[in-house]
Amino acid sequence: MTPAIEARGLVKRYGELTAVDHVDLTVRSGDVYGYLGPNGAGKTTSLRMLLGLIRPDEGSATLFGRDPLLEGARALDGVAGFVEAPRFYPYLSARKNLELVAALDGGDAAERIDDALETVDLTARRHDKVRGYSHGMKQRLGIAGALLRDPKLLLLDEPTTGLDPAGMRDMRALVHRLAEDGLTVLLSSHLMSEVEDLCDRVAIVSRGRVVYEGALDELIATTAGRYDLRTTDDAEAALIARRAPGVRGVTVSRAGIALEGDESAVAHLTLELAQAGIGLRALVPRTATLEELFFRMTEGSAEHDAPALVPA
Amino acid sequence: MSAVSVTTVYAWELRKLAAQKRTYIGLGCALLVPLIFIVSLLADDGSPEGIPFGEYVRESGLAIPLVGLYFGAFWFFPLVTALVAGDIVAAEDGHGTLKTILTRSVERWQIFAAKVLATLTYAFGALALFVVVGLVLGGVFWGFDPLVSLSGTEISLGRSFALLGGATLAYALPTFAVASIAVLLSTVTRNSAAAVVSTLMFSLILQLLGIISALDFLQPYLLPRQFNAWQGLLRDPIDWAPIVRAAWVSALYGLPCLAWAFTHFLRRDVAGG
Numbered sequence: 001m002t003p004a005i006e007a008r009g010l011v012k013r014y015g016e017l018t019a020v021d022h023v024d025l026t027v028r029s030g031d032v033y034g035y036l037g038p039n040g041a042g043k044t045t046s047l048r049m050l051l052g053l054i055r056p057d058e059g060s061a062t063l064f065g066r067d068p069l070l071e072g073a074r075a076l077d078g079v080a081g082f083v084e085a086p087r088f089y090p091y092l093s094a095r096k097n098l099e100l101v102a103a104l105d106g107g108d109a110a111e112r113i114d115d116a117l118e119t120v121d122l123t124a125r126r127h128d129k130v131r132g133y134s135h136g137m138k139q140r141l142g143i144a145g146a147l148l149r150d151p152k153l154l155l156l157d158e159p160t161t162g163l164d165p166a167g168m169r170d171m172r173a174l175v176h177r178l179a180e181d182g183l184t185v186l187l188s189s190h191l192m193s194e195v196e197d198l199c200d201r202v203a204i205v206s207r208g209r210v211v212y213e214g215a216l217d218e219l220i221a222t223t224a225g226r227y228d229l230r231t232t233d234d235a236e237a238a239l240i241a242r243r244a245p246g247v248r249g250v251t252v253s254r255a256g257i258a259l260e261g262d263e264s265a266v267a268h269l270t271l272e273l274a275q276a277g278i279g280l281r282a283l284v285p286r287t288a289t290l291e292e293l294f295f296r297m298t299e300g301s302a303e304h305d306a307p308a309l310v311p312a
Numbered sequence: 313m314s315a316v317s318v319t320t321v322y323a324w325e326l327r328k329l330a331a332q333k334r335t336y337i338g339l340g341c342a343l344l345v346p347l348i349f350i351v352s353l354l355a356d357d358g359s360p361e362g363i364p365f366g367e368y369v370r371e372s373g374l375a376i377p378l379v380g381l382y383f384g385a386f387w388f389f390p391l392v393t394a395l396v397a398g399d400i401v402a403a404e405d406g407h408g409t410l411k412t413i414l415t416r417s418v419e420r421w422q423i424f425a426a427k428v429l430a431t432l433t434y435a436f437g438a439l440a441l442f443v444v445v446g447l448v449l450g451g452v453f454w455g456f457d458p459l460v461s462l463s464g465t466e467i468s469l470g471r472s473f474a475l476l477g478g479a480t481l482a483y484a485l486p487t488f489a490v491a492s493i494a495v496l497l498s499t500v501t502r503n504s505a506a507a508v509v510s511t512l513m514f515s516l517i518l519q520l521l522g523i524i525s526a527l528d529f530l531q532p533y534l535l536p537r538q539f540n541a542w543q544g545l546l547r548d549p550i551d552w553a554p555i556v557r558a559a560w561v562s563a564l565y566g567l568p569c570l571a572w573a574f575t576h577f578l579r580r581d582v583a584g585g
Binding site for chain 2 (some may be wrong): 101
């Protein structure tokens, strides 16, 4: 099956700066795909290349098998979204702006205007000029503009940036709803909670390069097998743990003992501790959050502690 | 999504122009300037001297727009044209809306073609408004007596109207060239103010070149000179040479500018907004 998005070896340079450095992406139909990276990592430049707004210096990108640079607007059939903040003509009303973009879409896009305004809760303000809209309202209008195209693939660049907490919640609920309706979504974001909440697959990008691409739960699972242990005698328990088969990486701190091992090895260790007369206060499996993984990968710190990652 | 025609994009470009203040400033000037000229004639006994048809402004309303065309060539029409033409692409960069329209079901060439057509519609519309307002108000105050040609012969009333229409069309030729230069500057600079001012400066520099006697050999090929080509129509017999020269000289200025702007627009990265 043709992927919704397939990018191979995308490179974009601005003078000495390589903004996007050999990026490969594969977004399958039905994915809610997180494109995660710190500000300035090259996410927006990548999205612009996907949409044909920027020419890559190397590599190519296709949407449902079509290259926007070769096939022009036809390659964007079934594709909608926005990069950075959605922009509209400030001197026109929201409805007039949507009428304009619907005219540029052709087909029956104009018939969807009222429904799109209703979906993003802007019906009451549809005749107001966009000049007077708040940032959040413009973001919602951007979604409405995208929905006019009846898309199969939605590309959203930082859709909750600048929104207040209620606006963020509403935007995420909207993306949830669209994903449940079967849309493929590429969500670019620097907000870990947002990606964790919405996405099933992710690419993590740092300094223009993809440092991880794959399923989000597989990424989290790479950190499984770590435990925090607290006992009635941590010093003695640590000695026993270091000798226990299948248990490794034992460290002791004021907070207790940290160790690694599979479930059966750790279960066996608890029996040994009991036989030694040491009581368990707590044994907590420690899974790294996406945020911890993100910082390990994007800041390049503690690389030797990072879990074995699926090569991007 | 189905194919979208250039006509559809052009219609929306016109609607966008109709929603912007600068369009009305340009059209307002095209309406006000002949009005001010007529008020000044009513307030004073004098007439413009030493210019084509200046001595007939109180004898026929037909002379009013012709005198207006002569004066308008210096800076008025370049400014009115550049006001919108210099903004037509740069405004999209300013508002960040290029990415909005270029991610719909239209090709870049369609957007560019629609913008050029809308620009020319505005520029020729402003020219027509200027001529019609001068003609109507001039007729109201001084009637529609037949014109006397620049060769001294009387022209019948019907032929006078036809020649005024022809003069307006001849004036549209260098107006096209100015519009094309402004569209190029708008596309390349991506800055409305810079494009408008640069177009006006370019026009004024060409006028300065025209008054340097050492550069007399350049005169027939300077753009400001083409704004006076219409006078050939009002000679008896008609002198077609300046009209023909205005056509190819204006094309020589305008078409390469449009081609450059078109290529730039098609290939440029849309990285802002």
